[in-house]
Amino acid sequence: MRESLKKLFAFFLFSICFIAIIIRIYYFFYYKELREIKSQLKEIENVEVLNVWGSDDVNLEEISARLKIKNKFEIVLVGLSKDVNQYPKSIRISEINGYSFTTYNCHKTIGIGYSIDIGSESNIGKLIGIKMNNPKDVVENIEKIIVVIEKLKKYPELNYFENKYSENYLSIRKLKKEDKDAMNNLFDVEKEFKFAEKWKWKNKKCCNE
Numbered sequence: 001m002r003e004s005l006k007k008l009f010a011f012f013l014f015s016i017c018f019i020a021i022i023i024r025i026y027y028f029f030y031y032k033e034l035r036e037i038k039s040q041l042k043e044i045e046n047v048e049v050l051n052v053w054g055s056d057d058v059n060l061e062e063i064s065a066r067l068k069i070k071n072k073f074e075i076v077l078v079g080l081s082k083d084v085n086q087y088p089k090s091i092r093i094s095e096i097n098g099y100s101f102t103t104y105n106c107h108k109t110i111g112i113g114y115s116i117d118i119g120s121e122s123n124i125g126k127l128i129g130i131k132m133n134n135p136k137d138v139v140e141n142i143e144k145i146i147v148v149i150e151k152l153k154k155y156p157e158l159n160y161f162e163n164k165y166s167e168n169y170l171s172i173r174k175l176k177k178e179d180k181d182a183m184n185n186l187f188d189v190e191k192e193f194k195f196a197e198k199w200k201w202k203n204k205k206c207c208n209e
Contacts, residue, residue, distance in 0.1 A: 044136050046070045073142050078115045088133045090119040104169040104196040106206035123161040
């Protein structure tokens, strides 16, 4: 009995040490990548890196950056980690020139997000009409991106987009958010869902009827 307890205790200690080592390795590479992204952004001409942050949750791979461009425009790039980066087909931004976003997506159920996609395969990306392969391309085309955003409807009006996979409503507001993990920027989510269920969706699974 005593020998079994010793083995169990040894296994328990080994498990704790192993998990601790894995977590330390993860954090090492996470912060290493964060520093590398910040350094790469600083090398882009006419860019001031105001902030770079992310989630240190091991279940999330999220690195975002707030940039000031030509000492005039601001943009927040989302999803810069190599594990989630999908340039050029998907490029996510959560803020541009003072505008922030709330997206309501209906696929099988309603989903809510706080960024927009300006990549080549997105609805807004197709309006922009420019293939952007990296953050440098986004910076160089910032004014063209803003022109498209300015033409979209602003809160309380909604923009509606549809493709063969899903339909989306987009709300655009003049609102600056805090630079922190996107999960912490969520507020009144339940109210948002109830709000979205009242809209006209072609997919009846997203309607509260």
